[in-house]
Amino acid sequence: DSGVTQTPKHLITATGQRVTLRCSPRSGDLSVYWYQQSLDQGLQFLIQYYNGEERAKGNILERFSAQQFPDLHSELNLSSLELGDSALYFCASSVDGNSGNTIYFGEGSWLTVV
Amino acid sequence: LAKTTQPISMDSYEGQEVNITCSHNNIATNDYITWYQQFPSQGPRFIIQGYKTKVTNEVASLFIPADRKSSTLSLPRVSLSDTAVYYCLVGAQMDSSYKLIFGSGTRLLVRP
Numbered sequence: 666d667s668g669v670t671q672t673p674k675h676l677i678t679a680t681g682q683r684v685t686l687r688c689s690p691r692s693g694d695l696s697v698y699w700y701q702q703s704l705d706q707g708l709q710f711l712i713q714y715y716n717g718e719e720r721a722k723g724n725i726l727e728r729f730s731a732q733q734f735p736d737l738h739s740e741l742n743l744s745s746l747e748l749g750d751s752a753l754y755f756c757a758s759s760v761d762g763n764s765g766n767t768i769y770f771g772e773g774s775w776l777t778v779v
Numbered sequence: 780l781a782k783t784t785q786p787i788s789m790d791s792y793e794g795q796e797v798n799i800t801c802s803h804n805n806i807a808t809n810d811y812i813t814w815y816q817q818f819p820s821q822g823p824r825f826i827i828q829g830y831k832t833k834v835t836n837e838v839a840s841l842f843i844p845a846d847r848k849s850s851t852l853s854l855p856r857v858s859l860s861d862t863a864v865y866y867c868l869v870g871a872q873m874d875s876s877y878k879l880i881f882g883s884g885t886r887l888l889v890r891p
Binding site for chain 2: 667669698700707708709710713721723753755757764765767768769770771772773775
């Protein structure tokens with residue numbers, strides 16, 4: 666158990682809909698990351714937050730957005746969903762997001778768009 | 780942007796030592812090298828991290844030469860349960876932010 670909690674574990678929704686994925690980082694970690702992994706694909710970095718502020722942005726679509734709340738949990742919002750958005754979405758956390766930090770991953774939220 | 784290159788796949792047998800080498804020619808001075816293991820439909824699991832020379836923990840060793848342009852993950856006496864994808868990561872300093880970018884990983888298959 667990495668200490669990073671993600672909900673829901675599985676989600677099935679229709680195209681055009683909007684979903685919210687939630688992440689609770691490890692106790693004491695201030696930085697949260699979101700990654701997307703499509704079937705048989707590598708992990709694509711989406712976005713990183715540190716203590717409530719966006720710190721780094723990767724290949725995140727404009728239809729996607731995220732935020733980190735004062736209690737440090739984070740949410741990833743996916744809207745106008747397309748079939749191609751079906752993927753595993755991982756949240757990860759680290760102490761402060763700097764080089765040398767160990768990043769711990771949650772078990773992911775499996776999104777299926779039908 | 781530090782990019783990593785690893786073999787796409789490797790085969791081994793139970794009980795053997797497995798060494799997976801990763802090249803990262805453009806590694807920055809402040810970058811650490813981190814290795815993760817991932818099983819299907821699970822989150823990546825931290826294995827080991829190092830900056831230079833050799834690091835060892837209870838599951839693996841990490842060898843980093845002086846120029847730090849490559850690193851080798853060593854798994855002693857692998858078992859069937861070590862069949863997984865192994866990722867080598869270095870950071871990428873971009874636009875005043877520091878990102879961890881995953882490469883394609885190495886699919887390790889351990890045979891009986």
